[in-house]
Amino acid sequence: MKEIIFKILRFDPEKDKKPYFKEYKINVKEGDTVLDALIYIKENIDSTLSIRYSCRMGICGSCGMIINSKPELACHTQIFELKSNIIEVRPMHNLPIIKDLVTNLSDYIKKHRSVKPYIIRDDKEEMDKPKREYAQIPDELLKFLQFSYCIKCGLCITQCPTCSAYEGFLGPFVLAQAYRYSIDSRDKGINERIKIVESSLPNCHFATACSSACPKGVDPALAIQLLKRISMLNSLGIFKKKISEIAPEPSPSPDKDKYPKAPPPSV
Amino acid sequence: MRKIVFWGMHLLAGFLIFFFLLWHIFYMHYQSLTKAIGFGTHYPLIFSEVVARAKTAGFKIAYVLFLIFVLYHAFYGLKNILIETEFGKKFEIPIKILIILFATFLFIYGIFTTLKIGG
Numbered sequence: 001m002k003e004i005i006f007k008i009l010r011f012d013p014e015k016d017k018k019p020y021f022k023e024y025k026i027n028v029k030e031g032d033t034v035l036d037a038l039i040y041i042k043e044n045i046d047s048t049l050s051i052r053y054s055c056r057m058g059i060c061g062s063c064g065m066i067i068n069s070k071p072e073l074a075c076h077t078q079i080f081e082l083k084s085n086i087i088e089v090r091p092m093h094n095l096p097i098i099k100d101l102v103t104n105l106s107d108y109i110k111k112h113r114s115v116k117p118y119i120i121r122d123d124k125e126e127m128d129k130p131k132r133e134y135a136q137i138p139d140e141l142l143k144f145l146q147f148s149y150c151i152k153c154g155l156c157i158t159q160c161p162t163c164s165a166y167e168g169f170l171g172p173f174v175l176a177q178a179y180r181y182s183i184d185s186r187d188k189g190i191n192e193r194i195k196i197v198e199s200s201l202p203n204c205h206f207a208t209a210c211s212s213a214c215p216k217g218v219d220p221a222l223a224i225q226l227l228k229r230i231s232m233l234n235s236l237g238i239f240k241k242k243i244s245e246i247a248p249e250p251s252p253s254p255d256k257d258k259y260p261k262a263p264p265p266s267v
Numbered sequence: 268m269r270k271i272v273f274w275g276m277h278l279l280a281g282f283l284i285f286f287f288l289l290w291h292i293f294y295m296h297y298q299s300l301t302k303a304i305g306f307g308t309h310y311p312l313i314f315s316e317v318v319a320r321a322k323t324a325g326f327k328i329a330y331v332l333f334l335i336f337v338l339y340h341a342f343y344g345l346k347n348i349l350i351e352t353e354f355g356k357k358f359e360i361p362i363k364i365l366i367i368l369f370a371t372f373l374f375i376y377g378i379f380t381t382l383k384i385g386g
Contacts, residue, residue, distance in 0.1 A: 166351040194271070202274040202347055228271065235269035 001027045004079060006037060008049065009090040011097050019097070021088075022046075028079050034089065035063050035074035038101070050100040058215060061153030065101050066090040071155040071213040092158040105154050111170050112152065115178040115196050120189025126246065135247040140185040147180035147223050149216045156210035156220050162203050170200040172210035172220035179227040185244040194231045201228050273343065280340040287333040321384045334377040342370040 003025055011019035024041050035053055042049045054060040056075045063074040068088055079087065095103035121127050156172035157163045163171055170178075178197045182190045201224065208221040233239035293301055320326055346366050349355040355362055 162351065167356070169351075194269075198269055198271040201271055202277075203351060228274070231269075231271040232275040235272045 001029050002080075003085075004028050004037070005086045006041065007086060007088045008038075008041075008101070009088075010049070010100050011091075012099050013097065030080050032079050033075055034065075034067055034072070034077045034079060034082075034087065037079060037087075038074060038089070050098070050102045052102045059151060061151035064092055064103075064153040064155045064158070064215075066092060066158065071158045073153060073155070073215045076215055092154055094157050094160065094163045095154065103154070105152075108154060108157060108171050108174060109152075111174045112177060115170065115174055115181075115193055116189055117177045117181055119181065119184065119187050120192065121186070122188055132247045132249065134186040134244040136185055136244050140242070140244070143183045143185075144180045146218055147176050147220075150176060150180075150214075150218045150220075151216055153215065155213045155215060159209035159213040161207050161209065162205060166203055168200070169203045170197060172204075172224065173218075175200065175204070175227055176218065176220040176223035179223040179230070182227065182230060183241070185242055188243060190230070190234055190239070190241070194234055197227065198231055198235075201231060204228075277340060277343045280336040280343075283336045284333075284340055287329070287336065290329070291333065327381055330381045331378060334374065334381065338370050338374055338377070342366050 004027075006024045006026065007021045008024065009019050010016070010022045024045055026037055026040055026045070028037055033056075035051075035056060038049070038051050039053070042051060051063065051074075053063040053075065055062070058073050058076040061073070064071065065074055066072075066089070067074065067077055068082055068084060071092065074089075089101065091097050091101045092103045095105060095108075098104050119127075150173050152173055154173070156176075160169075160172055162169045175197060178193050181187050182193050204221075204224045206221060206225065210220040211218075211222065214220065230239055346363060349362050349366075350359050
């Protein structure tokens with residue numbers, strides 16, 4: 001066990017004029033994460049502390065915050081790995097504070113929705129009542145796979161210099177998702193998306209801070225540069241992408257009769 | 268034309284400025300060197316040769332193109348920087364108009380000067 005001082009930036013917009021630091025001393029053991037410590041503080045020392053969390057395993061992206069000046073997921077940051085007896089915790093930058101460590105991401109969620117982050121096809125009947133999947137080879141999958149690991153935690157926004165200065169900028173994860181769906185071989189919505197994102201693209205100055213902040217290893221800066229390229233080629237009418245069609249119906253196995261039949265459903 | 272194409276032209280102009288600048292340095296200031304290796308057309312220290320060079324159509328076309336690339340690259344970049352600021356957010360359209368007017372004025376002045384040099 002080791003005693004650690006947590007300096008947490010507190011701010012309640014209804015009561016406080018400006019944010020202030022409050023200190024908490026707690027004993028932690030090896031393996032404890034910053035989120036464990038924050039939950040301990042909330043449950044045992046100060047119940048007025050506001051934090052947002054859900055999965056506690058780095059999947060939901062709810063507990064993004066600034067820990068010792070670095071953007072991190074609190075559930076993913078072990079206290080002993082920080083190698084410091086004083087841990088400073090702040091809410092994410094570039095986002096309005098709802099209370100204490102809880103920031104408001106709704107503006108970026110709206111921006112994310114605006115870029116249509118889903119497969120767009122013109123065969124609506126197939127989309128509503130799909131017969132089979134769209135065929136996609138592994139090379140086509142690899143073009144967007146890493147960008148599909150994004151959990152929308154907002155840590156890339158926190159580090160982005162353009163997001164801090166220009167409200168009109170869509171933001172790294174939003175543009176990365178626009179690229180992820182535009183390059184997907186099953187998608188036909190590239191023209192619709194480019195109309196939405198093209199005014200934001202020149203505002204990315206390729207600082208790459210978003211990529212270094214990402215806890216899931218996604219590279220939004222790369223996605224934005226690739227999106228610039230495909231947007232420009234598409235605008236000039238020279239962008240070509242192979243569009244996936246519905247996979248052919250599988251031929252029945254000749255040995256099908258030899259396999260035992262599945263048991264009847266139990267539910 | 269799509270906005271992203273203007274941005275692409277901004278990159279292309281930056282790339283071309285680099286080559287035009289190299290051409291300018293060798294053509295204007297290293298003629299003795301280029302002449303020594305068989306590519307030069309005149310000696311830069313002889314006034315009559317400099318004036319004769321300035322009268323050539325190739326020289327004028329090259330400088331008009333150079334001017335276009337420099338002005339486009341500079342003012343498109345300036346516009347992007349300005350509209351990201353607090354001030355720029357409020358006055359985005361007036362800023363764009365002022366930048367276009369100023370760039371046009373410099374372009375006309377540059378064309379006038381380039382064409383007038385050497386008569």
